[in-house]
Amino acid sequence: MTTRWTYAFVDRPAPRFAQACDFWVSVTGSRLSEFRGERREFVTLLPPGGADACVKAQAVASGPGGAHLDFCVDDVRKFAKAARALGAHMVADQGTLVVLRSPAGQLFCADPWRGQSVRPPVIHGSRLDQVCLDVPPSLYEAEVAFWAALLPDWDSLRGSLPEFHVLKPPPGLPVRILLQRLDEERPASAHPDLACADIEATRAEHERLGAEFVAEGRNWTVMRDPAGGIYCLTGRDPETGGLPSGS
Secondary structure (H helix, E strand, O other): OOEEEEEEEEEEEHHHHHHHHHHHHHHHOOEEOOOEOOOOOEEEEEOOOOOOOOEEEEEEOOOOOEEEEEEEEOOHHHHHHHHHHOOOEEEEEOOOOEEEEOOOOOEEEEEEOOOOOOOOOOEOOEEEEEEEEEEOHHHHHHHHHHHHHHOOOOEEEEOOOOOEEEEEOOOOOOOEEEEEEOOOOOOOEEEEEEEEOOHHHHHHHHHHOOOEEEEEOOOEEEEEOOOOOEEEEEOOOOOOOOOOOOO
């Protein structure tokens, strides 16, 4: 099953959705599409220069939100069938769009490929290019196996630390997957990551736009956006997504 395009969805609580949209438009250098859905809960962040979008946002009615992935494929039914055979669960079948949940509980969607092919540019030295799936220890190995089997044309690689595993898409696809093994048993969640040429400079700009510092790791900084959602600034090359040599 070939994945033709990928989207990162930034999911935020409905009462603070406008704040989230303003922030993510600023940091990605994009503009908003028309809002869609019965409650105007969906919007696409349209990149500059005629590139194809790869980031969308969704207002969620309950919970803190997070992130999820959309996979654009030639055959939605075939993709969904393959996912279910590997242990995913069907959440909703909306005809051209199928919503599923991975074995660890991560939501993801399959929808038709519509010819997207031009990746958005790096903006202000950073690029939103990754969704990190945070998985409890008891489910981690099975979750890694699930995603590697569902996406056989992606490179399945050990991360820079034992608790990380990377799924790198074929060239040209804009969003990759990082699986992170949590330190404790709690429900799975997900958050967006940005690759940054200069984490400190990006952090300063994001704080100017209303984000807050949360914590610092070996090669990443955890932030909270103005809508309360967690995301990370990572010290990866915004063009390639890779870590600097020696990291």
